[in-house]
Amino acid sequence: MSVVFIITRKEVRGALGSSWLIGYTVIFTALALALAYLGERNLGGVGFENFSRTTASLLNLCLLLAPLVALLLGSGAIAGERDRGTLTYLLAQPLDRWELLLGKYIGVSLSIGLATLLGFGLAGIWIAIMTSSMAAGTYLMFVALVLVLVLVMTGIGLVASVLSASRVQALGFALLVWIVAVFFFDLLLVGMVSATSLGGGGLMLALLCNPVEIVRVLAIIHLEPDLQILGPFGSYLLERVGRGGATVILSAALFVWAAVPLALAVYLFETRDP
Amino acid sequence: MSVDAPILRVEHLRKRYGQRAVVDDVSFEIGRGEIVALLGANGAGKTTMLKCLLGITSFEGDASILGRSVKNEGKQARRLIGYVPQLPSMHEEDRCEDALFFAAELKGARRSDVDGALEAVNLLPERRLRVGELSGGMRQRLAMAAALLGEPELLLLDEPTASLDAESRGEFERILARLRDAGKTILLSTHMLDRAEGLVSRAIVLRSGSLGFDGTLAELMERARGRRYVVNLDGQPPAAFFHAMHELGVASEEIAAAPTTWEEIMRAVSTSRGEEL
Numbered sequence: 001m002s003v004v005f006i007i008t009r010k011e012v013r014g015a016l017g018s019s020w021l022i023g024y025t026v027i028f029t030a031l032a033l034a035l036a037y038l039g040e041r042n043l044g045g046v047g048f049e050n051f052s053r054t055t056a057s058l059l060n061l062c063l064l065l066a067p068l069v070a071l072l073l074g075s076g077a078i079a080g081e082r083d084r085g086t087l088t089y090l091l092a093q094p095l096d097r098w099e100l101l102l103g104k105y106i107g108v109s110l111s112i113g114l115a116t117l118l119g120f121g122l123a124g125i126w127i128a129i130m131t132s133s134m135a136a137g138t139y140l141m142f143v144a145l146v147l148v149l150v151l152v153m154t155g156i157g158l159v160a161s162v163l164s165a166s167r168v169q170a171l172g173f174a175l176l177v178w179i180v181a182v183f184f185f186d187l188l189l190v191g192m193v194s195a196t197s198l199g200g201g202g203l204m205l206a207l208l209c210n211p212v213e214i215v216r217v218l219a220i221i222h223l224e225p226d227l228q229i230l231g232p233f234g235s236y237l238l239e240r241v242g243r244g245g246a247t248v249i250l251s252a253a254l255f256v257w258a259a260v261p262l263a264l265a266v267y268l269f270e271t272r273d274p
Numbered sequence: 275m276s277v278d279a280p281i282l283r284v285e286h287l288r289k290r291y292g293q294r295a296v297v298d299d300v301s302f303e304i305g306r307g308e309i310v311a312l313l314g315a316n317g318a319g320k321t322t323m324l325k326c327l328l329g330i331t332s333f334e335g336d337a338s339i340l341g342r343s344v345k346n347e348g349k350q351a352r353r354l355i356g357y358v359p360q361l362p363s364m365h366e367e368d369r370c371e372d373a374l375f376f377a378a379e380l381k382g383a384r385r386s387d388v389d390g391a392l393e394a395v396n397l398l399p400e401r402r403l404r405v406g407e408l409s410g411g412m413r414q415r416l417a418m419a420a421a422l423l424g425e426p427e428l429l430l431l432d433e434p435t436a437s438l439d440a441e442s443r444g445e446f447e448r449i450l451a452r453l454r455d456a457g458k459t460i461l462l463s464t465h466m467l468d469r470a471e472g473l474v475s476r477a478i479v480l481r482s483g484s485l486g487f488d489g490t491l492a493e494l495m496e497r498a499r500g501r502r503y504v505v506n507l508d509g510q511p512p513a514a515f516f517h518a519m520h521e522l523g524v525a526s527e528e529i530a531a532a533p534t535t536w537e538e539i540m541r542a543v544s545t546s547r548g549e550e551l
Contacts, residue, residue, distance in 0.1 A: 001379055003380060006376070006379045006380060010376055014365070014367070017367065084363075084365075084366075085359075085361055085362075085363050086363050086364065086365060088325070088330060088359060088363065089357070089359055089363035089364065089417075091328070091330045092328045092330060092352060092355070092357040092359075093352060093377065093380045093381065094349050094350070094352040094353035094380060094381055094382070095349060095352075095380060096348070096349050273330075273331045273332060274330060274331070
């Protein structure tokens with residue numbers, strides 16, 4: 001049996017008992033169902049328009065909660081073991097460090113993914129029952145995007161976990177990343193645009209610096225390429241390279257965001273004394 | 275691999291933190307069936323040494339288990355090691371048997387070996403208890419059970435009884451005695467040599483990270499003996515003793531070496547007096 005699988009299975013079992021994940025599952029599922037219900041009730045309509053607005057609301061909810069829980073659980077993966085005094089014991093077992101880290105990465109991501117799928121799934125069933133038509137493909141694409149965002153944020157959380165001396169320190173770093181990515185990134189960019197002479201390329205690069213923003217823009221241009229919802233950076237990208245080009249660029253950036261933090265975490269974990 | 279090949283070979287091992295060497299150019303070997311005490315004061319480098327032997331921390335020089343370098347073949351080398359840390363270190367929420375199933379899978383041992391390991395440390399009745407429900411002594415025995423899974427060639431024990439009460443310590447030591455009788459090879463880090471006296475055949479002393487002594491317990495006692503004597507003056511003032519010394523020389527029946535205690539030996543190896551070792 002592969003060491004990565006053994007670690008992953010243990011991590012999933014541990015995460016299922018984690019208050020963070022249980023809280024996330026309950027809140028996300030409740031809010032997703034509420035959004036689906038309210039969307040159907042308030043708009044009263046049927047068909048894709050209603051579906052898309054409800055989905056957009058779900059997406060915003062996901063972009064708020066999924067990165068938070070991924071960062072929190074990711075940041076605790078190694079730092080938590082260090083705090084509990086169990087890291088040395090784990091490393092004394094016949095495993096390579098990358099196997100331990102990869103197992104934890106997959107385990108944390110899988111746990112959050114399952115919780116997210118539960119919320120999305122229940123909401124999707126509700127929408128399918130209440131509306132006459134449902135663009136299942138688009139809906140699934142959103143689910144996939146959120147799951148990729150979970151991978152990205154878990155990777156960033158792991159970097160914090162490997163670098164931090166304690167779980168509290170890792171948690172602080174994770175919360176800082178979340179606050180900046182979810183709340184302050186747009187403000188920071190608007191400030192930078194005002195204060196500096198960021199050109200079009202600069203704007204695009206700035207957009208690529210935030211995986212949450214990438215997922216948001218990528219989702220919206222497939223749901224409803226409304227320039228107002230997209231924001232200045234997404235609008236610029238759409239104008240310059242079109243929907244297909246934007247999809248390729250943003251997807252590639254998301255892939256890089258998923259791969260680089262994980263690779264960095266593995267490198268740091270392999271080369272630093274625990 | 276010859277029959278006499280050492281289980282553990284340590285060659286010029288050095289571990290630095292910045293400019294400070296915590297373990298400094300230490301070399302030794304441990305043969306099959308030896309039970310060796312790794313002695314030294316707190317901060318002498320014992321735990322760091324064990325972490326180096328496990329390949330957990332980086333170091334200069336080399337260490338190998340049955341020829342497998344812990345630096346280059348860490349995973350394979352660790353498969354040959356059973357490790358018991360100083361403090362309980364298993365996830366408290368796990369049930370005892372689940373903690374051992376996890377260890378067994380990592381070590382490539384059979385899940386069916388878990389019962390035998392629990393039985394070896396007298397924890398079979400507690401198999402369904404959570405680790406957090408166990409006493410400190412039970413947790414250390416559980417760690418020993420995990421260490422025994424996979425039939426390791428070498429057991430590395432890092433002061434496993436340091437935080438235990440007398441009863442738990444006694445029980446752990448009885449397990450160690452059974453392992454000794456079974457011919458296990460053990461490196462036991464400790465600062466309580468008196469407790470290890472009946473178990474270990476050899477002592478390695480670390481002093482400020484350097485190898486201060488490597489030999490049998492009898493040799494260690496012999497070297498430590500003679501530093502301190504108790505003179506029975508039989509009620510006479512000390513001056514009378516020195517006068518007698520001067521006039522008569524040293525008479526063996528007048529001056530008797532007091533039996534050296536293990537505590538004194540440990541103090542000797544832990545302080546500047548140990549420089550003479």
